[in-house]
Amino acid sequence: MKTILVAGSKxxxxxxxxxxxxxxQAALAGKRTVLADADPQGSSTRWAERRAGLESAVLPxxxxxxxxxxxxxxxxxVLVIDAPAGxxxxxxxxxxxxxxxxxxxxxxxxxxxEAIVGFLNTLSKVPRVHKRKLPVGLVLxxxxxxxxxxxxxxxxxxxxxxxxxAKLRDTQAYVVMTGLGRSMFDYRSAQVRExxxxxxxxxxxxxxx
Numbered sequence: 001m002k003t004i005l006v007a008g009s010k011x012x013x014x015x016x017x018x019x020x021x022x023x024x025q026a027a028l029a030g031k032r033t034v035l036a037d038a039d040p041q042g043s044s045t046r047w048a049e050r051r052a053g054l055e056s057a058v059l060p061x062x063x064x065x066x067x068x069x070x071x072x073x074x075x076x077x078v079l080v081i082d083a084p085a086g087x088x089x090x091x092x093x094x095x096x097x098x099x100x101x102x103x104x105x106x107x108x109x110x111x112x113x114e115a116i117v118g119f120l121n122t123l124s125k126v127p128r129v130h131k132r133k134l135p136v137g138l139v140l141x142x143x144x145x146x147x148x149x150x151x152x153x154x155x156x157x158x159x160x161x162x163x164x165x166a167k168l169r170d171t172q173a174y175v176v177m178t179g180l181g182r183s184m185f186d187y188r189s190a191q192v193r194e195x196x197x198x199x200x201x202x203x204x205x206x207x208x209x
Contacts, residue, residue: 002026003079004206005099007092009119011085013105013112014141016043017174019082020058021199022103023048024183026078026208027056034072036063036081038095043178044082050181068094078208089122096126101206102136104162108143108153120162137165137205144170166202171195 006019016039023044027033035058037044048060061071063081072079081095089096096102102123106116120136128134138157143150145167157164173195177183184195 001076001079002206002208003081003098003100004103005081005083005092005095005101006103006105007081007083007087007095007119008105009086009088009116010112011041013107014168014174015039015085015105016041016047016082017178018103018105018139018141018168019044019080020047020178021183021185022206022208023058023078023080024051024056025185025199025203026080027058028185029208031077032059032073032075033078033080034059034061034076036061036069036072036079038063038068038087039082039084040064041085047178047181050179052181054181056186063095069098088119089126096128096134099134102129102134103139103165103202103206104136105139105141106153106157108140108150110152110156113153113156120160124161135205136162137202138162139202140164140167142170143167163205165205166198168198169195 004022006015008015023033023035035044035048037060045060048058051057083092123129129136184192
């Protein structure tokens, strides 16, 4: 089973959007996919429920309890965990113990980057991360490549020990698709394919492409 943890220290950075897209991509590839929703907002669960009628449905489970992953079926091939917003690494032990990779969304502004420093510092103290046995990748989300702000954010992140494994461009399509239980991977139009290409580096880094 491939287990991907999507986590960050603050809400509103697109964590659930990234988690649902990774789950959709796996399901569309024919993998038995589970989305473990540990976020009290329940956005990932609602997305999966809207998707239930599709052939590429994703099974949502509540991962907010004391034993958050006890309901994961034995035949699961890909498990995507949507961590609670604001949680520090010490509160994610149950997920970090089983994760094969950690994806951390970051918004392209100096304030947002500074806000996630504390979370990354706590993450660096996790033994598996410290020993480089658990890879951590940053996803620069809602970027506007033509702006100076986005370029400055990229330069700031280049100085960090964790790689930027994807840069996702800003578009309202993500909001619309989340509301429909869909993802960029469900469509084939030329405009959507441009945004799909933003995900390719992340999928290769996760070794699920």
